[in-house]
Amino acid sequence: MGTKSTPRSALAAARSRALLRSLPGSGHRTGLFANCPDLIGTPFSYAREEEIYGEGEEAEFVYRVVEGAVRTHKVLSDGRRQITGFHLADSLFGFEQGDVHWHTAEALSDTRVLIFQRRPIERAATRSAEVACQLWSMATANLRDAQDLTLLLGRRSAQERLAAFLIEVDGRFGGTGTFALPMTRRDIADYLGLTIETVSRTFSQLEEDGALRRANGRQVTLHRARLRHVVED
Amino acid sequence: MGTKSTPRSALAAARSRALLRSLPGSGHRTGLFANCPDLIGTPFSYAREEEIYGEGEEAEFVYRVVEGAVRTHKVLSDGRRQITGFHLADSLFGFEQGDVHWHTAEALSDTRVLIFQRRPIERAATRSAEVACQLWSMATANLRDAQDLTLLLGRRSAQERLAAFLIEVDGRFGGTGTFALPMTRRDIADYLGLTIETVSRTFSQLEEDGALRRANGRQVTLHRARLRHVVED
DNA sequence: CGCACCGTTGAGCAAGTTCAATCCAAGTGG
DNA sequence: CCACTTGGATTGAACTTGCTCAACGGTGCG
Structure with missing residues (x-):
């Protein structure tokens, strides 16, 4: 399902099912954003090795892994690659500084995700301190991971x-x-x-x-x- | 000034001068937290090579460099050290995930900083979406830097x-x-x-x-x- | 079947480390 | 004021870790 269509068309198609998915117990409301009624993820799938987004693309969506695994990486012009993180179930990824992705995300295996539009989340953050704090906390956790990796790679x-x-x-x-x-x-x-x-x-x-x-x-x-x-x- | 006293005692001594320092044009109100009247930094100084805080210490304060330079690092038990960042003028450092510093900060040279209590800032973040967004944005910028360093070290x-x-x-x-x-x-x-x-x-x-x-x-x-x-x- | 991809292993090599010597500038104490 | 020490920086020589190049086995798929 869905690997040939785009996130955008999937979103449109899914809008009509939004009510159903937003019911409690449907599994889409736990964790970060749980208290944010407008932020409902749209299910989407990627095949093994499929690119989810590329470095330099406009960052329209953010993603939460439901099943499968995702890697994010950066590449140098001569092909050297550094993977910056692996994302397993429940991990959120795709939030960037600015409007553009500064790394690439690909599915390790066939992967199901929930897609969220970034704009509404950011707008929610400017209104709700709680959402903003969740985003802050997430970024801080990612930062700690990145610095642990730094120590690993450096020493x-x-x-x-x-x-x-x-x-x-x-x-x-x-x-x-x-x-x-x-x-x-x-x-x-x-x-x-x-x-x-x-x-x-x-x-x-x-x-x-x-x-x-x-x-x-x-x-x-x-x-x-x-x-x-x-x-x- | 102040390298023999503690941040805590300096804070107490400085409280009486708070009104003066909070006047516009005194130079303590620019950048992040600029719109937050309760968040006034207390000037403080560290000598060259002096430790500002250590890994594992309770994270009571955050810091902004006014003059000089600071390094943050992690050490392994056998002494191998990885510096995770240098902080020059205007750079904010000391925000961590959780209540404890997970790296060490030291002054590269004689350094003047502004000290802020972490708790009031976090409380302000839970009330003000604007503050929380600033913190989020700061963490995200740090994350990007950390991932650039990751690529540097790895490849x-x-x-x-x-x-x-x-x-x-x-x-x-x-x-x-x-x-x-x-x-x-x-x-x-x-x-x-x-x-x-x-x-x-x-x-x-x-x-x-x-x-x-x-x-x-x-x-x-x-x-x-x-x-x-x-x-x- | 044949091909492609993944993983493993070997042999030689190169980048960076380790160990050591030297130089220089800035204290410090007689 | 000068001898002495200390810490930072540079350079050389030998060494080590991890890389490159290459071969080979297994597995899955068209």
Whole structure:
């Protein structure tokens, strides 16, 4: 559904169903913006590897992940890429400084999102201190994540980067220690500032050290105590 | 003044002068919070290398640089340090997620700041959408900076990092192309994720390439076109 | 089947680090 | 006032980490 149409046309089509979706219990009213009756998300879907928005495009919408996963990244002219974040279920993304997206967002896997128009949210923020505070709090949380990544990229070894990354992903999946990574080795490399070969070799090292076990490439089982020992702080 | 006393006692002492300072034209009412009559900053000073607040401390105040320069950083247990930002005149810093500072702030040189209590500002944000929007906008700007740094650290060479850094600092000093760096090589290294030796060598390379000239260590004159060519994007 | 993509592994290489020596400017104490 | 110390910066030489280039195996899909 929907991957051939645009967010704009989907929005128009969905307007008629707005009443139904805004009913309590329909699942679209939890979390940020929950108390904002005019801010109703429109469901939308993207296929694996599909671009959601590109750097430099006008930032008309913001997005909340319902199911699947999204990456945001920046690219240099020669193709070097830095992934700035992965967004799993419930994560909100697409808010930028100014009217233009300053990175690119793509779906890691087939992904369902809720789309919100940015303008009404910003207008709501200028009227409601509560909405504005929610936006502030969200931006601040993102800032903390970005600065943690800064420390990771600036001062940590490949082993530490991968270990920290796996612990982080595990946490976002509920902390069971066993999960399937939703992203490729290339995505991991471009997030951690490494090459795919180094990521692969580091996986092998960590497995030799008994810090994790791999199955079928993407599936991992973490030995969290040992991984935490690698990160050590 | 004031480097032996605490922000708390300075605040108390300054309360009596509040009326005077709040007069228009006294220079304390421009920029963010300008429209917020209760939010009056208290002048305060820090000596070179003095800590302003430490990671883990309760975040009671936020700060605006009046004169001088400040760095914020995180440290790993083994001493590796990542500077997350330099704050020059007019820059606001010290806002964190939650009630605790999650990095450390220190004065690069003798520095004068205005101190604001965080609580009243947060209370004002819950009442005034305008204040909350300013805070949001500030956080978003910081986020963009942090993500630019992420790209720098993850995917750029030493030459590109230093060139981008110098262009950035030049811009903050007015873009004349000639200025004295307010920070040491160690600070630059810890900001760019390099060692002091690499920073020094990279300075030498850039000078050989005619992209800048050095004088007395800290003083530099940039050949901005050539530096921009190094960064290339 | 054949191709494309993903992941792994090996060998050699290069960028940046580590260790060490030296220089210089600015204190500091006799 | 000068010897001595201290901290910042630069440079050289050896080393290490992670990168580049290359080959190969597995899996899914047209």
